[in-house]
Amino acid sequence: MLEALLTVEFFITAMALTVRIAPTILFASLGEVISEKAGVVNLGVEGVMLITAFTAFYTSFHTGNPAMGLLVALAIGALIGLVHGFLTVYLGLNQVVVGLGLWLFGLGIPDILYRISFKEVPTVKVFEETPIPFLSEIPFIGPVIFKHNILVYLALMLIPAVYLIINHTRPGLNFVVCGENPKAAHAAGINVLRTRMTAVLIGSVLASLSGAYFTTAFLRSYITNITFGRGFIALAMVYFGNWSPVRLLLPLLLYNFVDSVQLILQTADIGVRYYVLNMIPYLTIIALMPIFARGVRPPAALMKPFKQP
Amino acid sequence: MSFSYFFKLAAVNLGAVAVGLSLGMLIVYITGADIILAASTLIFAPLSDLYNVAEMFVWFTALMVIAQGIGLGIRAGVWNVGAPGQFLVGSILTMMVWKFLNPFIPPLPLTLLMLVGGAAGGLLWALIPAVIRSKFGGNEIVVTLLLNLVAVSVLWWALDGPIRGRFSAGYPLSDVIPTAYRIPSLIPDSRLSYSLLIALAVAAVFYLLAEKTHFGLQVKSVGLNPTAAKTSGIKVGWTLFKTLLIAGAAAGFAGSLHLMGVLFRMDAGYAETGNDFGYIAIAVAMLGGAHPVGILFSSIFFSYMMIGAQNMQRIIQIPFPLVYAVVGCMLISLTLVQRINRRAV
Numbered sequence: 104m105l106e107a108l109l110t111v112e113f114f115i116t117a118m119a120l121t122v123r124i125a126p127t128i129l130f131a132s133l134g135e136v137i138s139e140k141a142g143v144v145n146l147g148v149e150g151v152m153l154i155t156a157f158t159a160f161y162t163s164f165h166t167g168n169p170a171m172g173l174l175v176a177l178a179i180g181a182l183i184g185l186v187h188g189f190l191t192v193y194l195g196l197n198q199v200v201v202g203l204g205l206w207l208f209g210l211g212i213p214d215i216l217y218r219i220s221f222k223e224v225p226t227v228k229v230f231e232e233t234p235i236p237f238l239s240e241i242p243f244i245g246p247v248i249f250k251h252n253i254l255v256y257l258a259l260m261l262i263p264a265v266y267l268i269i270n271h272t273r274p275g276l277n278f279v280v281c282g283e284n285p286k287a288a289h290a291a292g293i294n295v296l297r298t299r300m301t302a303v304l305i306g307s308v309l310a311s312l313s314g315a316y317f318t319t320a321f322l323r324s325y326i327t328n329i330t331f332g333r334g335f336i337a338l339a340m341v342y343f344g345n346w347s348p349v350r351l352l353l354p355l356l357l358y359n360f361v362d363s364v365q366l367i368l369q370t371a372d373i374g375v376r377y378y379v380l381n382m383i384p385y386l387t388i389i390a391l392m393p394i395f396a397r398g399v400r401p402p403a404a405l406m407k408p409f410k411q412p
Numbered sequence: 413m414s415f416s417y418f419f420k421l422a423a424v425n426l427g428a429v430a431v432g433l434s435l436g437m438l439i440v441y442i443t444g445a446d447i448i449l450a451a452s453t454l455i456f457a458p459l460s461d462l463y464n465v466a467e468m469f470v471w472f473t474a475l476m477v478i479a480q481g482i483g484l485g486i487r488a489g490v491w492n493v494g495a496p497g498q499f500l501v502g503s504i505l506t507m508m509v510w511k512f513l514n515p516f517i518p519p520l521p522l523t524l525l526m527l528v529g530g531a532a533g534g535l536l537w538a539l540i541p542a543v544i545r546s547k548f549g550g551n552e553i554v555v556t557l558l559l560n561l562v563a564v565s566v567l568w569w570a571l572d573g574p575i576r577g578r579f580s581a582g583y584p585l586s587d588v589i590p591t592a593y594r595i596p597s598l599i600p601d602s603r604l605s606y607s608l609l610i611a612l613a614v615a616a617v618f619y620l621l622a623e624k625t626h627f628g629l630q631v632k633s634v635g636l637n638p639t640a641a642k643t644s645g646i647k648v649g650w651t652l653f654k655t656l657l658i659a660g661a662a663a664g665f666a667g668s669l670h671l672m673g674v675l676f677r678m679d680a681g682y683a684e685t686g687n688d689f690g691y692i693a694i695a696v697a698m699l700g701g702a703h704p705v706g707i708l709f710s711s712i713f714f715s716y717m718m719i720g721a722q723n724m725q726r727i728i729q730i731p732f733p734l735v736y737a738v739v740g741c742m743l744i745s746l747t748l749v750q751r752i753n754r755r756a757v
Contacts, residue, residue, distance in 0.1 A: 195751070199553070207740030211733040211734060211738070211739075211740065214733040215737065332557060335554050336554075336558070378566075378572070389558060
């Protein structure tokens, strides 16, 4: 039975699914890279994703348009980012506590709103597959990379974009200085608080893209705790990637590949119980930690609030 | 801790609580429920009869024991968000100890062994994040959280194999622990057992550990300033390691108290029980200022609120997840008012 699965077709299916579920983590990870580069951890990424997944679902259900769902989710993400930035950057509150608070808030609110707004289990329209002409015809690479919905392409293009912004533009370099040495940044005339606030805002908006991806592209219906820990996995990826938007791609794809294989096997009924399969991706992450953690160095002023002198 | 300081702290924390509760009421208002009825249910239902009072102390027992462990962690600067998983694994191990050893060991020593099994299960589940945090400097919050999700799968596996009941008829159910191996009931016709007294003893142990021992002092100094602690000769990694293990053991122990004193059997819903206790205990530890005595008070407050919320769900159909939103908001407002207070001093 297992041999039948080890074919080229199976591998292509698994790789394509890997790329299709990657945005549920990728957007949030890229956003978190920017935010942490500037010195602010958002442990509430999961909360942002839960809230925006619901907002996107709710909006696209009532407008019949996933693009509207996405837009409203982005607006909500920006709003949460403003609040989170105000609390952690301007007031300098403990980033762990604010993040945990935001997460628990997100664990409760969408669930209540879902229960009071919908009586049955509704489904919504999602972004359909838009294969890229010619490129999607290439064997293997075509179906794996060029046959997805537009958000997948957007996520993939954001990787070099974030890399360029952080390493080759002035605002990006400002983020890095504020995360490494805010005092020096201040001395050089950078407004540390505003720079960090911007980074947090970008991080939160990108996290909301990941959240919205669940209900505007990946799934057609809403379920309780829809993100299932993927916000926290996004945080782990930032760490594995040593705060580089490019280096996090390998562990991220690895994790999603394991998860894809596991999801396909669950439907294939190979005699392994679903609960055993379920825990494999999480265990992979934990097992990888000691390997990827070697030589990792966080931004020097990470989680350290800056007080404007 | 002087009295005036204590009262000031209490007043500040009450401010944060008020913010959280007002948010909760706002949400209740948005859902269109009768807000007066909701508020009066929240306030009066927990004290309305003996059953509700007993239920309150059932929550108190679990929340307080778990929060003591989390509180010790906060003192050292580590965040044990893994209590739900540790609670589950502790309970599973308790069940396994009973199931596999009851033909060989008489009830009384086995009961003690079951309690030890619970603590050991929690400790085991905290071992992985403890190693990753202290050896590799990884983030314990992410690891403990992911392990909570793994623990749910472990529960399903256990219910499908090692602890599956003889009469479960294919359902994921364990056997019921017989009376001889239970913690005896404290109030008849309620779910409250002598677990409550054991929990209070645990609180006393944590008080002595945190306030009267050398280890407690080390924990405090690591939490205040790891660099300074290191230069004064404290092994920072080792202290964090031990703290996380103790926190895990406490959560696992709470699991065996709950299983042996309240539920007596495990099913798929046990995962939710663990989540409710484990996540809310973070807020309990925060509100209690991570102090063993403070946690005692904040556990009473939170268990009161939980019974209120349960009654709100039963009587006026306000979904229980509301408490998560309220607890999340309370956490944020707690740090907020503590900051304002520090500025004012």
